[in-house]
Amino acid sequence: MARQATPASGTSGERLSRERILETATGLVVQHGLEALSMRRLAHELDVWPMSLYRYFRDKDELVAALADSAAQRIPSPDAAAPWREQMHALLDPARAAIERYPSSLSPQANGTAAGHVRTAGLAILQRAGLDEANASRAWQALLAYTAGAAAFSLTTADFDYGLGRLLDGLESTLRDTAAARP
Amino acid sequence: MARQATPASGTSGERLSRERILETATGLVVQHGLEALSMRRLAHELDVWPMSLYRYFRDKDELVAALADSAAQRIPSPDAAAPWREQMHALLDPARAAIERYPSSLSPQANGTAAGHVRTAGLAILQRAGLDEANASRAWQALLAYTAGAAAFSLTTADFDYGLGRLLDGLESTLRDTAAARP
DNA sequence: ACCTGAACACCGTTCAAGT
DNA sequence: ACCTGAACACCGTTCAAGT
Numbered sequence: 014m015a016r017q018a019t020p021a022s023g024t025s026g027e028r029l030s031r032e033r034i035l036e037t038a039t040g041l042v043v044q045h046g047l048e049a050l051s052m053r054r055l056a057h058e059l060d061v062w063p064m065s066l067y068r069y070f071r072d073k074d075e076l077v078a079a080l081a082d083s084a085a086q087r088i089p090s091p092d093a094a095a096p097w098r099e100q101m102h103a104l105l106d107p108a109r110a111a112i113e114r115y116p117s118s119l120s121p122q123a124n125g126t127a128a129g130h131v132r133t134a135g136l137a138i139l140q141r142a143g144l145d146e147a148n149a150s151r152a153w154q155a156l157l158a159y160t161a162g163a164a165a166f167s168l169t170t171a172d173f174d175y176g177l178g179r180l181l182d183g184l185e186s187t188l189r190d191t192a193a194a195r196p
Numbered sequence: 197m198a199r200q201a202t203p204a205s206g207t208s209g210e211r212l213s214r215e216r217i218l219e220t221a222t223g224l225v226v227q228h229g230l231e232a233l234s235m236r237r238l239a240h241e242l243d244v245w246p247m248s249l250y251r252y253f254r255d256k257d258e259l260v261a262a263l264a265d266s267a268a269q270r271i272p273s274p275d276a277a278a279p280w281r282e283q284m285h286a287l288l289d290p291a292r293a294a295i296e297r298y299p300s301s302l303s304p305q306a307n308g309t310a311a312g313h314v315r316t317a318g319l320a321i322l323q324r325a326g327l328d329e330a331n332a333s334r335a336w337q338a339l340l341a342y343t344a345g346a347a348a349f350s351l352t353t354a355d356f357d358y359g360l361g362r363l364l365d366g367l368e369s370t371l372r373d374t375a376a377a378r379p
Numbered sequence: 380a381c382c383t384g385a386a387c388a389c390c391g392t393t394c395a396a397g398t
Numbered sequence: 399a400c401c402t403g404a405a406c407a408c409c410g411t412t413c414a415a416g417t
Contacts, residue, residue, distance in 0.1 A: 051389085052390085053389080062402070063392090063403095064392085064393095064401080064402070064403075065401085068400095073391065073392090120349055122349075151355055154351060154355050154359065155355070155358060155363075156359075157345070158342055159341055159342040159345055159359070160345065161345035162340070162342055162343065163341045163345075165303065165341070166304055166305075166337070172334055172338070175334045176337065176341060178366070179338060179367050180338075180342070180359070182370075183365035184362050184366075187362070234408085234410080236408080245383070246410085247382080247383070248383090251381095256410065381417085382415105382417080383414105383416075383417090384413105386411100386412085387412075388412100389410085390407100390408075391406105391407095391408085392408105393405085394403105394404095394406095396403095396404095397401090397402075398400085
């Protein structure tokens with residue numbers, strides 16, 4: 014990648030844009046981790062003055078939120094025909110990867126649209142499994158919390174699957190109890 | 197608290213020490229959160245030059261690790277006479293509070309002695325409940341991951357309890373399966 | 380040998396000055 | 399009106415100089 018000691022506006026044909034900034038930022042994060050992402054380093058990478066970035070993002074928080082949101086966007090919605098436990102696994106496995114890269118990406122505080130999509134998909138799976146709205150909501154929070162903790166602790170896939178299995182077992186047993194209570 | 201624009205060594209009778217540094221640092225974290233803790237601010241609060249802290253802690257990481265460890269140290273070991281689910285709840289509830297303040301305090305990467313004590317207590321509860329060593333270890337990882345996620349998402353106590361209850365249900369059902377398989 | 384504090388190499392962001 | 403880049407208010411930490 015061509016870079017200069019002093020950024021110059023005339024050298025590169027590609028103009029700055031939100032997309033180009035996000036692409037380069039993603040590259041930085043993939044290579045060196047989120048903690049290595051700084052406005053100054055990102056600007057340097059783009060061959061641009063640091064302040065130029067602020068024409069496209071209000072501040073660093075907004076930029077990181079955009080990165081997190083686009084990572085969450087790439088989480089596919091599981092095949093609705095599969096058993097609900099498999100669907101949940103298919104949803105949470107990539108969710109774990111997204112959280113590992115951007116810890117805030119799926120937090121309840123994240124107000125991005127993608128976090129909402131994942132939540133909607135999760136709630137739909139739980140409701141189709143038989144949980145009512147209130148319990149589906151609490152169950153989703155629990156599943157996401159477990160997934161976030163597994164990401165924070167870098168659990169191996171086998172260990173992640175074990176805990177997820179036990180949590181799904183526990184949720185499933187509330188379904189059986191409800192079914193048994195019904196005539 | 198008396199403070200001066202320029203730190204002076206002669207004014208206060210109390211000499212610097214690891215304990216005094218940790219106390220003041222804890223006060224800062226309690227009042228303003230971990231993200232507000234800086235070596236410079238802490239030194240200012242102690243009426244001392246920033247570099248003086250480095251005589252007691254190799255670097256900021258070591259200081260934060262010491263804070264996290266002492267927070268984990270304050271987690272009591274539950275009453276061994278209580279039912280195992282109650283014991284686990286009594287252990288993880290303060291663990292959640294410790295992680296909320298110091299996210300790294302109980303992570304598997306934390307090499308402090310206190311994190312080890314909590315882990316030992318957790319494993320003992322699970323083994324007394326009937327899990328073998330391998331499963332107790334995986335179950336502990338899952339319980340701690342869930343607790344860390346709940347801390348990161350600032351789940352309410354009711355929501356934390358719901359998810360923990362389901363996870364414990366799931367673990368308990370593996371005990372029943374094992375018992376049923378035995379003659 | 381010990382301690383100081385200036386200095387280095389970074390941050391995110393504001394804002395006056397220039398075009 | 400737009401953009402620049404100097405400047406501000408911070409970081410953690412090194413290290414030469416002083417006692």
